[in-house]
Amino acid sequence: METKNIRIGDILINAGFIKEEQLQEALAYQKVDKSKRLGAILVEYGYVTEDQLLAALSKRLNVLVLDLQDTPIDLEAAAKIPQNIAFKYTLIPIGEENNHLVVAMNDPLDFYAIEDLRLITNMNIDVVLATREVILETIRKTYTEIEAKKAAKAANKTVEGSSLSFVEDILTNEGDAPIVNLVNSVLLKGHNAGASDIHIEPFEKETIIRLRIDGLIVDYLTLANNLHQSLIARIKILSNLDIAERRVPQDGHFRIRIDGVEMNVRSSSIPTVYGEKMVMRFLSMNVPLDHAGQFGMNDSDYQKILQMLQSPHGVVYITGPTGSGKTTTLYMILEMLSQRNVNIATIEDPVERNLPKINQTQVNILAGLTFDVGLRSILRQDPDIIMVGETRDTETASIAVRSAITGHLVLSTLHTNDAVSAVVRLQDMGVEPYLVANSLTGVVAQRLVKKICPNCREAYVASEIEKELLGEPRLTTLYRGRGCHICNNTGYKGRTAIHEILAIDKTIRNLISRKEPIEDIYNYVEQTGKLIPLRKSVADLTIRGITSMEEFLKLSYYVE
Known part of the structure; x- marks a missing residue:
């Protein structure tokens, strides 16, 4: 098709679709906005419809007009052209034969586009015509399928020989295969990337899949909206x-097995403006726990916790915000305690990990099995050690402390900013101070701190303000991550835990039972050195170059 001496304006005038003055007006506008093609300007002005434009071009150039919605797209042919080029020139390859690439275009007179395609593919270009909107929609759909295939392939290569299966799968037919493969590839990629959660988020023009890795959300895949539902x-x-229910939130779960390791995936949907958002959380059911080092716990902190757990009765609370690793720390403690000759029972929502020799019960609110109801029932099961997944209300808190006083070791979690605040939280929940004083053995406040990526870690000169905040006037150098492909350009790779451990001694019990101000407990532990604050721990990590000033400021803001 020789088109270099053919002008679209002449074609439309000869076809009787536009007048000379309309053409001149469009040409004048094109001089102002050179990014727009003449045909698009004429359509935008309403001087010609897109169908008329394509019909005139088809007749003059002897080029076929295609309905891409009814045309199968060869994904291998489409993949020869990068997606950004397809969008830039509004075109999509649909097939190939004998070194000829068939490309659907909206403007067959775009010589630069055709020449670029020749250079990119080293093939002859055969043009067919299609409407702009249909081409754009086909680009989104086609490259989504290409990316889904790439994602599945990449996920399978992340861990050599990686395989995924569903413990309780459903029968699928051949037509379901692309979606089944897409879900599988997303789950594999999420797991292999170390993601804790997978977010599937619908927006006006696209659906975005994002992964939470080391506490940060990173983009993974963008899909066409027609695949969302x-x-x-x-x-x-x-x-x-x-x-069929898309109007209300729903929660569920399923089990998968990756490379022989079984895990639970908790799913949660919620309706949004553009459709249902879905979040999937990985709960590793049978992955062994690293008792001494999983959270960077130092020997001193570890020994303090062991000493708390020597008591046959009392309450030990693990505190911190959501996502700080409280439940995993509890599981670590339970697995260690299960080596004794004891009966251990738990009430959890949800059961995140299967533990040997431990009786685990799942909260079921619809059936009336709440934390307090489950805790009462467990007390009739002759337990030595009880774990309550979370102390959420006054009833659960009261039963827990009374159970501790009557001879049980109780482990649970609370949402407080630091260890000492757990005392105030229990009193605010209506537990009498004398019960708190007599039952509480210790509190462990925990945070997960992001570590600077070792691949892109760089030094910089510490400012005077940074020195003052860290309490180190002689400090000269701090560290940060530039961002690289290893850390998804976040500057961080992996996390470590810091702990603030409050062991309840006689003095603290007296302060609690006498209802003394909480500041008195803070002053006591500070003066005696019985507690190393979270702020001090993260400051040490910052000075040593393990984490950044950004993380220090974030945690300092949270605990103050």
């Missing part, structure tokens, strides 16, 4: 949720 439906079916 099928993707959500597949996850709902796996989770035994109602696929």
